[in-house]
Amino acid sequence: MRIGLTFDLQMNAADDRQLEFDPPETLDVLEAALCRLGHAVTRLGGAHDVLKAPWRLEHVDLVFNLAEGGHGRCREAWVPMLLEHWGVPFVGSGSVSQALALDKAMSKRLVAVSGALTPAWVAVTAGEPVSLARAGELGFPLIVKPRYEGSGAGIDAGAVVRDAEALRARIEALERRFGPESIAERFIPFGELTVFLIGNAPPLALPPIQRPLDPATRLASHLAGDACHWITPVDLTAALEAEAARVAVTAFTALRCHDMARVDLRVDEQGRVYFLEINPLPSFDPDGSLGLLAEYLGTTYDALIGQILAAAATRLGLSAAHGPIAWQLR
Numbered sequence: 001m002r003i004g005l006t007f008d009l010q011m012n013a014a015d016d017r018q019l020e021f022d023p024p025e026t027l028d029v030l031e032a033a034l035c036r037l038g039h040a041v042t043r044l045g046g047a048h049d050v051l052k053a054p055w056r057l058e059h060v061d062l063v064f065n066l067a068e069g070g071h072g073r074c075r076e077a078w079v080p081m082l083l084e085h086w087g088v089p090f091v092g093s094g095s096v097s098q099a100l101a102l103d104k105a106m107s108k109r110l111v112a113v114s115g116a117l118t119p120a121w122v123a124v125t126a127g128e129p130v131s132l133a134r135a136g137e138l139g140f141p142l143i144v145k146p147r148y149e150g151s152g153a154g155i156d157a158g159a160v161v162r163d164a165e166a167l168r169a170r171i172e173a174l175e176r177r178f179g180p181e182s183i184a185e186r187f188i189p190f191g192e193l194t195v196f197l198i199g200n201a202p203p204l205a206l207p208p209i210q211r212p213l214d215p216a217t218r219l220a221s222h223l224a225g226d227a228c229h230w231i232t233p234v235d236l237t238a239a240l241e242a243e244a245a246r247v248a249v250t251a252f253t254a255l256r257c258h259d260m261a262r263v264d265l266r267v268d269e270q271g272r273v274y275f276l277e278i279n280p281l282p283s284f285d286p287d288g289s290l291g292l293l294a295e296y297l298g299t300t301y302d303a304l305i306g307q308i309l310a311a312a313a314t315r316l317g318l319s320a321a322h323g324p325i326a327w328q329l330r
Contacts, residue, residue, distance in 0.1 A: 001040075001061040001062055002039070002059065002060045002062075003039045003042070003060060003061065003062050003063070003309075004041075004044045004056070004059075004060035004062070004064070005030070005031065005034075005044060005064050005066065006044045006045065006046065006047075006063055006065045006067040006079045006083075006090075007022050007027055007043070007044075007045065007046065007066040008067050008068045009021055009023075009024060009027070009045075010022060010023045010024075017070065017071065019149075019153045020068040020149075020153070020281075021068055022066055022283075022284070026283070026284050027066075029285075029286050029301070030066075030305065031043070033302040033305045034064070034305065034309075037306050042056070042059065042060055044057070044060075044063070046067045046068075046078075046079065047067060047070075047078035047079050048070075050079065050082055051082065054082075054086065057086065057088050062089050062091065062309075063088055063090035063091065064090070064091045064092070065079050065083070065090050065091060065092040065281075066092075067079040073099070073147075073148045074095075074098075075102070076101070076280075076281060077095035077096070077098040080094050081095040089316045090312075091308065091309060091312040092259055092280060092281065092312070093256075093257040093281075094258065096256070097255050097256050098281070100255050101255055101257070101261075101278050101279065101280050104145065104148070104183045105147060107255060107277060107278060108121060108183075108275070108277075110254045110255060111250060111255075111278075112275075114250050114253065114254035115250055116250045116273075116274075116275045117274045118185075118274055118275045119185040119186040119187070119188055119266065119274050120138050120186045121138070121183055121184065121185035122134045122138065122184055122185075123181065123183060124144070124171055124183065124184050125180050125182075126171050126175035126180040126182070132167065132171065136164050136167060138184065138185070140161065140162045140163060140167075141161065141186075141189075142160070142167060142184045142185060142186060143155075143160050143161075143185055144159055144161055144170045144171060144174065144182055144184045145185075146177075146182055146183075147181040147183050148179070149178055150279050152220070154177065155219065156219075157216075158170060158173070160187050160217060160218075160219070171184075187218075188266040188267070188268050188274055189218035190218075190233060190266070190267055190268050191233050191234035191266065191267040192210070192264070192266055192267070193209065193210055193234065193264075193266075194209050194211060194262055194263065194264050194289055195208045195209075195248035195263045196209075196260075196261075196262050196289050196290065197257075197263065198307050198308055198311055199259070199311045200259060200311055200314070202249050202252075203257075203261070203311075205244075206297070207241060208236065208241055208265070209289055210232050212231065212232050213232070213233070214229070214230065237271075239271075240271055243271075243273045244265055244267075247263070247265060247274075247275055248263035250275075251263050251275055255280070258315060259312045259315065260282060260308045260311070261279060261282060262278070262279045262289060263277075263278045263279075264277050264278075264279070290304055
């Protein structure tokens, strides 16, 4: 097939606005994998690039979407919305799912009513005493996060607060960086898992990966610390793995995601699994979750990319092996 790649390129990792963008190396690896699978790849860029030259879409059979969008609470829906408007088939979740997943409050509500546990939480707006008081009533410690961010944005050693003064200071700090809306939730310090899903109706949950924690903050290892001091306290029994898979699939289904996603979970000392967030645009870094899973499963990065592509092709009623595919811009 002729596959178009939509993406936003990370040129400065220190820029908060580019935290979720893909670095050039990741795009190179993904493009090479798609080529080895027998496909021709065209890089289309992000939403602004697609708007400037929509006719380029007529030269691809399918779009593989990685684009994160530039700003705002619906930024991850920009490219899916354009593709939906023009009737262009694409890999990945649609615009509504992307917007809901980026909103931590809305995704938690949907997942909770669908039958999964979430830590107790409240949405907090800087300058609103009522929401601040409601957060304090949850009990400490709390972890405070930006409402509309992912990829660990806004999560550092100061994210966990232990009293009302620290809570207020943290919310004010996040307002300066990310805007006035935050999420405060009960912090579960024991363990953290991530589950990668591939497929549809229902998706296949790959084995959960335990994220090493910094013993001082009990936050995931990519945030701080010397590697030799990271801890992995969770005993990944068959029963716990099954529950992690159930919660991940519940989240995927509740938000009507497609083809792929990554779900982040916390585990308490009693083995209860709590939904944190879902990312329908997971990282394709070969040194990240996908690469680790390929090694664990005795397969390859290319093979997992092929499974994602095949899942999308089946959902769309396309052939992943043959092209071109007949469609036109609406």
